[in-house]
Amino acid sequence: MEPTEIAVPAPRVAAPLAAQRQPIFRREDIRPTLKNPSANAREFFFTRAIYNGGGRRWGAWATDFPKADRQFLTILDRLIDLDAYEMENAIQLDDPAVRRFPFLYALEVGNMYMTEAEVKGLREYLLAGGFLMIDDFWGTYEWQNFEAEIKRVLPEYQIVDLPLNHPIFNTVYNIEEIVQVPSIGNAQGGPTWERDGYEAQVKGIFDETGRLMVVINWNTDIGDAWEWAESPYYPLRYSTYAIEITVNIIVYAMSH
């Protein structure tokens, strides 16, 4: 079982990541880490779902990849006491190894067109106990596409709004409002929305026992906020919210 990088079929992005690899503060600076040198021994992998869909370059799934992932993991390591693998980890939904990673992140799902094998893989993954976080899709059209796709996966479960008193909003950080996180292009001023996605919403899909299987961040681009968190031109308010809600979602997924 090789759980990590091999699952990425695409060539690595040669982005200048030196800054992300050497953050000013690492957790080890504050208290000693207990990380096992073997990647396979790690508890948490920030895992991207590779799915069939449209999009530029390698596909919609790889938007912001892998800078957003690495940058988020660097921050995550400083914030909470989680034994997380430091690098990105992407895996196809129809790969049986996906079950090794009970947390999945998928974005740009407005352009998602899953194969039958992917639908089956994701369905079994979610029913077995896996958790899916959806991000970065905007407006009615993309919603409709995502809704149609997720109905193929979980036809028997409804998508419902998550109220602010749901534990996911205060698992680690207390989140008092749902913020629309704009992409880097819209963060400098002007409207924060894209297409007709004026209001950010957080929705969920629960199984019959009340377990949250899917959390859907609609009309928001949390991934961009991780990717540009270090940029002096990206407002702190958005990146703070993006990081806080993701930390909450991960901790919630790992405990409920």
Added chain:
Amino acid sequence: MFESLFKFLFKYRPIIFDEGSLAFRPTTATFVAAVVVVAIGVVTFQTYQRVRANTRPLDRAVLTGVRLTILAVLLLCLFRPVLVLSQVVAQQNFLGVLIDDSRSMAIADRDGESRADFVTQQFGGEESPLLTALADRFALRLFSFSSATNRITSVDDLAFDGTRTHLGQALTRAHEELAGVPLSGMVVVSDGADNADVELSDALVPLEAAGVPVFTVGLGREEYSRDIQLSRVDTPRSVLKGAALVVDVLLTQNGYAGETVSVQVEDEGRIVADQEVTLPADGEPATVRVRFTASDAGARLFSFRVAPRPDEMVTQNNERNALVVVEDTREKILYFEGEPRWELKFIGRAVEDDENLQVARLQRTAENKFMRIGVEDAEDLIGGFPRTREELFKYRAIILGSIEANYFTPDQLRMIADFVSERGGSLLMLGGQRSYAEGGYAGTPVADVLPVLLNPTAGDGEDGFFIETDVRPTRAGATHPATQIAETEEASGARWLELPPITLVNRITDVKPGATRLLESGDGSFVVLAFQRYGAGKALAFPIQDSWMWQMHADIAVDDQTHETLWRRLLRWMVDGVPDQVVADLPTDQTELDEPLSLRAEVDDANYEEINNSQVSAWITDPDDELFEVPMDWTADRDGEYASSFVPRKEGLYEVRMEATSDGELLGSDTAYIRVAPSDSEYYDSTMQASLLERVAEETGGRFYTTDTVDSLVDDIQTVGGGVTVVEERDLWDMPVFLFLFLALVLGEWGYRRSRGLA
């Protein structure tokens, strides 16, 4: 055979020689005759000395010796040897006859006749030989004995329906009743299947001191030719509702070796288990492991039985009952994780549907930041891991995840160890970067509790050890209730081998002496699950970090229940038998009407330290729902132990709730149940216990008889017995053995002469 030959040669039975002392009764004529014999002897000797014709010195010596021996025998007879005996005077003495009145006497193992039939034949009426012979010489006092001992006037008063045999009590009672009269001894007619709890020697020592011999007559066979017996059934007194019970049933048999029978378990009318077993060789015990689920709450009576075979000699010993209290409580378990981990999610999920387990999950997400799931209220565990014994000891089990030892204060580490050793709770440590030696536990009180040896080379996670391995059950694990992940033992063993691999980051290779390894890595080199008893509780090591793979792995079907079953059984086994502050203890689950029952309670305060000044009461609800209170007092023998007793006056189920208060505050309560019904114990191990009856006879100076040797009983009592006796002398000179010796010597001399040509 030996005895008749002895009597033929020596005129009397060996017992007469045992009891009598040898003496000589010569008269004046004896001395005259003796002088004559000596004179003949001298003449004989001299004659042989002189004769030389044709003889060798050896011939002369032999012939002289034979002659002199003949004369010595004559001389011995002339001195009139006698045995001096004290004999019981007829009709001057009393004899206690104690007859077993228990159910086992009705067993027909004497060629179709029951043991009771012998009693009727020998003691039944005027014509009965033994009764008549005894009555001729003694004043008889008859007693019946089973649970109680009673005077009876004739054996017609016997019903053979006693549910117990209390032999010691019967001897003491009869001895007391016959004190003050001249007593020759006591006769016990019984199969010897004594099942009293008291030591028999307590009754025998006074009898021996008073010189009252007990003559025992053993009835029945020492071994049945065809019988199956459920010798023992070990069930827990109480279990959680829904618990999967694994019960060992010990079976013994004679005459059915190699046959297959089935052991059935019935839960108040419903068959809940049916386990086939091939019977072992005669006399060898077989252990049958039966599994069933305790699905209904309350005090449940489980019956274990093997269907009687058509030609079985005793069928009543094919069944045993066990009263098991099936608790419908919610047992609290504290699971503490030092970091967000998937185990927390999946263990929580595995047991969330189990109404009898409440797993309070405390997870550290960042320094001094905790997440609480499944807690009782908003205040519960708000400050992190409990800091007082009282707060910690309200749980029955603790699971420690990946949490470094440094997180805890020395007091907290000591408290966790005391949780196991003093409070009697269970501790389980999961694997992880911050568990075991890698988490800095070496040298802490918690390391003492753990059943495994910590890796001495690991230093705070720098070891970098990591392996992925399959898991297999050990021999103990294949049958242990905590590791049963399928319906049958075989299916469970096979399922373990199918499960996907898991990973280990703690290098744990050895268990401590006395600990049990239940699961190990596929190559046997690493411990995966082990446990040991430590003080009052138990400690488990489960050093894997991703048992959730048994739920999530692609090889596991989405609806597979293996992971859920494992964690439910494991956690249920952990909380099973963990005591409360008050523990009600009854010596047994069944007693008889009017038999005093001792009540015992162990009482601890909230810190689980024994408390001697609390007010303890037993609230007893009888089968007619009448409630009464029995106050209990501190025994002064042991700290925290309170005792009392009560006598059940009705048949049926009694509920005994023991409740303790201190300074007006309730410390706790515990409920036990007892069934009041006639006991079946008479039918178990009901063969004649010759060794016990022999011991009674030997220690008191009496004799043991079987139905074949009982004829000599009356004469023996007369010889051995006490009471009013006279001294009697019995001649020995006319013993046939002297005549035979005389003849043998004379004929021997003649034969020797013939062979040597000297005649």
